[in-house]
Amino acid sequence: MKSSIQYGNSIIRFTLQYADRKTLGIQVHPNRKVYVIAPIDTDLKKIKAKLKSKANWILKQQEFFLSFHPLTPSRKYVNGETHLYLGKQYRLKIIQSKNEDVKLKRGYIEVHTIDKKDTLKIKYQLNIWYTNKANVHFTNLFNNLLPIAKTFYPQKVVLKHRWLKKKWGSCSTKGQITLNTELIKAPKKCIEYVIIHEFCHLAYLNHSKSFYNLLDKKLPNWRVIKHQLEHFMV
Numbered sequence: 201m202k203s204s205i206q207y208g209n210s211i212i213r214f215t216l217q218y219a220d221r222k223t224l225g226i227q228v229h230p231n232r233k234v235y236v237i238a239p240i241d242t243d244l245k246k247i248k249a250k251l252k253s254k255a256n257w258i259l260k261q262q263e264f265f266l267s268f269h270p271l272t273p274s275r276k277y278v279n280g281e282t283h284l285y286l287g288k289q290y291r292l293k294i295i296q297s298k299n300e301d302v303k304l305k306r307g308y309i310e311v312h313t314i315d316k317k318d319t320l321k322i323k324y325q326l327n328i329w330y331t332n333k334a335n336v337h338f339t340n341l342f343n344n345l346l347p348i349a350k351t352f353y354p355q356k357v358v359l360k361h362r363w364l365k366k367k368w369g370s371c372s373t374k375g376q377i378t379l380n381t382e383l384i385k386a387p388k389k390c391i392e393y394v395i396i397h398e399f400c401h402l403a404y405l406n407h408s409k410s411f412y413n414l415l416d417k418k419l420p421n422w423r424v425i426k427h428q429l430e431h432f433m434v
């Protein structure tokens with residue numbers, strides 16, 4: 201059944217299931233939905249009271265997953281907001297300055313900008329910074345992994361990246377691999393997984409059994425990494 205509680209200004213909706221267990225279980229899934237599993241016959245009031253005591257944690261979890269959502273339009277580009285880079289969370293520090301610059305400093309992404317209130321400009325500066333970082337890291341990872349592709353695809357392979365809306369990467373018949381620039385926010389091993397996945401498309405331009413056999417051979421634990429990528433950046 202579905203129910204909800206009010207906590208401050210927030211309404212927390214949850215799906216409740218009963219199970220043969222002794223304690224109440226609360227899960228926040230990467231899609232930010234809340235699932236509650238309660239011992240059979242637990243009073244709904246009791247469940248809600250327990251949820252209220254955990255509300256802070258639930259909201260934090262939801263926020264955590266929200267920050268990994270590449271399609272979320274909720275970014276405000278203001279001080280203190282968390283942004284991801286190579287799998288780590290950084291807080292934004294917006295600094296008014298004549299010299300525009302973006303740099304990493306002690307857990308912060310510092311954005312030096314002319315007008316602190318010009319969030320569009322800050323977003324633009326940040327995206328340029330991510331793009332530059334992607335140029336460096338994607339190229340390095342790609343070059344390190346290229347020998348894997350060479351074992352079954354001797355022709356030239358070219359790497360590009362763009363901000364894509366719906367996928368992490370693609371591969372063309374002409375040996376061009378395109379990564380989603382957004383991947384620069386994910387852990388390196390997730391980027392490596394997408395590169396190797398696209399390499400395998402050089403041999404098979406589909407998700408056939410042969411494709412997966414090749415992927416299994418080249419990256420045996422790819423399922424774990426894929427799961428991580430999906431749950432990290434849903």
Ligand SMILES: [Zn+2]
Nearest residue numbers: 397401406407
């Ligand atoms: Zn694919």
